Amino acid sequence: MVLHKLVSLEKAHELIEASILVRPPTEVIPVYRSYWRISASSIVARRSIPSRPLAAMDGYAVRLDDLKSFERLRLVGELKPGDEPPELGPGESYYVHMGAPVPLGADAISRVEATRVESGYVKPLEPLKPGKDIMDVGEVVAEGSTVVRAGEVISPYKVTVLMMLGFMEVPVYRVRVGVLSVGDEIDRYDNPSGKPVIDSIAPMVVGLLRFAEPVYLGVVVDDVNEIRRVVEEGVESLDALLTIGGASVGDTDNVKRVLASIGNLLFPGVSVSILKRGSVAVVDGKPIVTLPGQCVSAALVLHEFFLHTLSRMVGGEMREYVEAELLEDVEVKHRMDTAYLFELAGGKAKPLKWGVGLCMDLAKATAYTVLKRGYYRKGERLVFQKLVK
Secondary structure (H helix, E strand, C coil): CCCCCCECHHHHHHHHHHCCCCCCCEEEEEHHHCCCCEECCCEECCCCECCCCEECCCEEEECCCHHHHCCCEEEEEEECCCCCCCECCCCEEEEECCCCECCECCCEEEEHHHEEEECCEEEECCCCCCCCCEECCCCCECCCCEEECCCCECCHHHHHHHHHCCCCEEEEECCEEEEEEECCCEECCCCCCCCCEECCHHHHHHHHCCCCEEEEEEEECCCHHHHHHHHHHHHHHCCEEEEECCCCCCCCCHHHHHHHHHCEEEECCECEECCCCCEEEEECCEEEEEECCCHHHHHHHHHHHHHHHHHHHHCCCCCCEEEEEECCCEEECCCCEEEEEEEEECCEEEECCCCCCCHHHHHHCCEEEEECCEEECCCCEEEEEECCC
């Protein structure tokens, strides 16, 4: 393969889709430790949440028909979460705490602040409708519904749901990702020896890999034999590899020369400014993605190509997309298609400064997209890929 030949972004993704990638190993871990891990199977609810009607607010459980026959209702008890629900008799009401079961026969709850209580009797002060402040069976999770999809990153919120459903363990992928920096002048960030440039990009990359097990492989000098040695060792012991730096477009690129010699270099770069030095290779069924040595380029190549390859590996979708409206006009003057950072808020997209090394703008950005040469008007709706935060 010619190492300086760029392909289109669409072609790059086609090549990733067509590649054969090894599925990473799995392990079973306690649910309470599964946040930010990738689920290795779909998890279906074995029961509904709630399994019986519950009070959604503190208040007084009533039967609406009783309000037509009785001027006020007799307060006969109090219910807390975990209690067994009693039968609601004619003209009766129960005080219910939020999350408590609703008495059998009750069909609405009169909130505390909208109820008069005198001498053991209650009187709603506002009109009530059927189901008012009652959480129905299955309103949170319906029995038989899919709670977590295979290949989905389990959020801390989903951990709570899984535990409420009684799950104690969950199978997850153990994705070990090596992070290797390349450059004669680069110094390890964890044990610097006085070289002129500290390895500042690797900690960012390691931090973005919260759904995996990142392994910092340190820094290797820009020498073909040394790069080959470390890459081959990484491929043998890890599931994927990210290299940083040493990824310029050209025949002198030692990283890509090595990847082309020991595996299948899918493409050496793409015709998209900011992303153009990113490439993907497959060695023994494992992806190796080359990240440029500037913070914006490194982060966006990781999102654009590594998250795609990882999605293929785990059979899910690691990328997240959102549609938003441009907050101001954007003019793209570059000859190439170009990746831009944006800050999203309230369905609006604010463009940030353009450049490969604008790390503070990258810290503010919440999404990015690739724009073609031309003029984009304020109010135009575009699709953005969200950044891992």
